[in-house]
Amino acid sequence: MAITxxxxxxxxxxxxxxxxxxxxxxxxxxxxxxxxxxxxxxRVIAVVGEDFGAEQEAVFHARKIDSRGIERAAGKxxxxxxxxxxxxxxxxxxxxxxxxxxxxxxxxxxxxxxxEFLFLANIDPVLQRRVREQxxxxxxxxxxxxxxxxxxxxxxxxxxxxxxxxxxxxxxxTKMLAGNNNLVRAARAVLELGPRTLVVKHGExxxxxxxxxxxxxxxxxxxxxxxxxxxxxxxxxxxxxxxxDSFAGGFFGYLASQRELTPAAFRRAMFYGSVMGSFAxxxxxxxxxxxxxxxxxxxxFILFRExxxxx
Amino acid sequence: MAITxxxxxxxxxxxxxxxxxxxxxxxxxxxxxxxxxxxxxxRVIAVVGEDFGAEQEAVFHARKIDSRGIERAAGKxxxxxxxxxxxxxxxxxxxxxxxxxxxxxxxxxxxxxxxEFLFLANIDPVLQRRVREQxxxxxxxxxxxxxxxxxxxxxxxxxxxxxxxxxxxxxxxTKMLAGNNNLVRAARAVLELGPRTLVVKHGExxxxxxxxxxxxxxxxxxxxxxxxxxxxxxxxxxxxxxxxDSFAGGFFGYLASQRELTPAAFRRAMFYGSVMGSFAxxxxxxxxxxxxxxxxxxxxFILFRExxxxx
Numbered sequence: 001m002a003i004t005x006x007x008x009x010x011x012x013x014x015x016x017x018x019x020x021x022x023x024x025x026x027x028x029x030x031x032x033x034x035x036x037x038x039x040x041x042x043r044v045i046a047v048v049g050e051d052f053g054a055e056q057e058a059v060f061h062a063r064k065i066d067s068r069g070i071e072r073a074a075g076k077x078x079x080x081x082x083x084x085x086x087x088x089x090x091x092x093x094x095x096x097x098x099x100x101x102x103x104x105x106x107x108x109x110x111x112x113x114x115x116e117f118l119f120l121a122n123i124d125p126v127l128q129r130r131v132r133e134q135x136x137x138x139x140x141x142x143x144x145x146x147x148x149x150x151x152x153x154x155x156x157x158x159x160x161x162x163x164x165x166x167x168x169x170x171x172x173x174t175k176m177l178a179g180n181n182n183l184v185r186a187a188r189a190v191l192e193l194g195p196r197t198l199v200v201k202h203g204e205x206x207x208x209x210x211x212x213x214x215x216x217x218x219x220x221x222x223x224x225x226x227x228x229x230x231x232x233x234x235x236x237x238x239x240x241x242x243x244x245d246s247f248a249g250g251f252f253g254y255l256a257s258q259r260e261l262t263p264a265a266f267r268r269a270m271f272y273g274s275v276m277g278s279f280a281x282x283x284x285x286x287x288x289x290x291x292x293x294x295x296x297x298x299x300x301f302i303l304f305r306e307x308x309x310x311x
Numbered sequence: 312m313a314i315t316x317x318x319x320x321x322x323x324x325x326x327x328x329x330x331x332x333x334x335x336x337x338x339x340x341x342x343x344x345x346x347x348x349x350x351x352x353x354r355v356i357a358v359v360g361e362d363f364g365a366e367q368e369a370v371f372h373a374r375k376i377d378s379r380g381i382e383r384a385a386g387k388x389x390x391x392x393x394x395x396x397x398x399x400x401x402x403x404x405x406x407x408x409x410x411x412x413x414x415x416x417x418x419x420x421x422x423x424x425x426x427e428f429l430f431l432a433n434i435d436p437v438l439q440r441r442v443r444e445q446x447x448x449x450x451x452x453x454x455x456x457x458x459x460x461x462x463x464x465x466x467x468x469x470x471x472x473x474x475x476x477x478x479x480x481x482x483x484x485t486k487m488l489a490g491n492n493n494l495v496r497a498a499r500a501v502l503e504l505g506p507r508t509l510v511v512k513h514g515e516x517x518x519x520x521x522x523x524x525x526x527x528x529x530x531x532x533x534x535x536x537x538x539x540x541x542x543x544x545x546x547x548x549x550x551x552x553x554x555x556d557s558f559a560g561g562f563f564g565y566l567a568s569q570r571e572l573t574p575a576a577f578r579r580a581m582f583y584g585s586v587m588g589s590f591a592x593x594x595x596x597x598x599x600x601x602x603x604x605x606x607x608x609x610x611x612f613i614l615f616r617e618x619x620x621x622x
Binding site for chain 1 (some may be wrong): 548
């Protein structure tokens with residue numbers, strides 16, 4: 001089943017202990033789309049500026065991602081500059097320029113209307129909500145957010161959370177959103193805000209899914225029993241940018257590829273999320289995702305399963 | 312097979328968000344022994360002062376731990392005072408008094424001589440080495456250490472590492488010992504220092520075992536494939552003190568209870584380590600380990616297996 005995703009398509013300038021890249025293609029919707037495209041059809045809604053050209057567009061087309069919903073506007077594309085010099089697990093933001101996103105009015109192309117899955121990637125919750133409202137009939141809605149929106153745009157964010165089946169955020173964001181320093185209690189408080197499933201991403205330690213008592217499918221998972229997918233300890237982390245979005249893309253892309261949302265499918269989706277996140281960080285920007293093959297993905301899935309397999 | 316353990320038997324004053332306890336029974340060898348005693352015979356080598364009485368001794372005897380190697384000396388027992396007010400994952404040490412440990416000359420009781428497993432719990436590496444040298448015929452030696460010894464007693468610690476089959480330390484200690492901020496590279500560097508297996512404890516995220524290319528049993532594990540045991544996300548962490556020692560006790564105790572050191576046994580041992588660590592933090596000091604049953608342990612083992620089970 002096809003996924004429509006709304007989020008940023010952007011340029012990133014990134015510095016890590018492995019080096020520096022200027023204005024490489026980035027943005028939450030870009031990483032998400034590339035990762036999800038290995039599993040299902042993906043359609044993007046975003047806005048870019050006049051600096052977005054055929055070369056960038058080709059990155060989407062090479063993975064057969066539908067980019068008709070990427071609107072061209074006068075001005076410059078969203079730009080982010082950050083570094084990971086002290087800590088590979090947390091980006092230090094040096095500069096964020098919304099540019100064309102500041103006045104973005106998302107429109108859903110007619111060809112996207114039959115999408116059964118919707119992903120609201122990390123972007124202004126006002127935009128997330130507008131897209132959600134224009135696609136009332138989707139089967140499953142998942143979304144992401146970040147500390148900035150939690151801190152300064154909480155009322156708008158809370159409106160978005162009410163309409164989510166699955167929220168994917170990290171440990172810090174979970175605790176911040178709940179105002180509680182214990183992950184389990186924070187997760188429970190976040191589930192009260194709307195999402196029926198919360199996937200907490202732990203970076204190099206994998207991710208944990210918490211289920212609310214109003215839990216939708218996957219049937220059989222209970223509120224009392226979270227599920228944890230491990231991540232591979234990586235020798236070479238070149239650039240952590242996009243790891244969380246790639247996790248989301250692998251997770252949601254795999255779910256959308258399944259006929260039925262069983263607990264087993266959900267658990268495999270968590271592992272595929274970890275797998276895609278682990279690839280994303282191996283090279284700068286989207287480089288690794290662009291050259292990846294489905295065989296490499298499945299080999300690493302087996303490796304991850306082995307990593308915690310008991311018997 | 313019986314384990315001999317050397318390490319601290321001590322009093323701890325602990326403050327956590329859940330409250331405060333003054334001078335409760337603690338020490339690395341105490342937590343290790345209690346945790347390991349659910350799986351195999353345990354014999355302790357330590358020194359205590361005149362403040363250690365029948366009540367404390369009874370804690371060991373209730374779990375059938377051989378305490379004949381706990382020497383009584385004039386003076387006061389080892390004392391540690393710490394808090395976890397800002398961060399449950401890292402203790403802030405307010406006071407450490409070595410007391411009777413300052414002049415300790417470990418002696419191995421005759422009845423301990425046939426122990427096939429030796430655990431060098433966190434204590435001055437000079438003492439760890441003295442015990443190791445007096446027990447040259449043990450089958451498997453594991454050990455722990457902490458940032459203090461890595462920082463200020465590295466030469467003595469390196470001598471200990473040469474004689475270890477398995478080293479159990481946490482993420483920060485691994486990176487500090489290797490002088491490398493990447494966990495996988497740091498693990499490889501630590502394995503060069505002597506231990507053939509390194510178990511890195513991640514607190515609430517579980518633990519990862521790394522195997523050197525000179526790896527001993529478990530046969531079948533390779534240097535390229537680490538193994539990760541998850542931990543349960545806990546709602547109530549009352550007191551993190553002793554979690555790492557309890558992990559080590561569960562891990563090594565289970566290994567010592569197995570006829571053969573197969574990869575499967577090693578992997579189960581990692582899970583039992585996580586299980587014992589998760590119990591230890593549920594109440595202050597050793598309270599939870601003292602009242603624990605083997606049935607509770609096996610139930611949680613099943614829960615942990617479920618936590619990451621894929622199919």
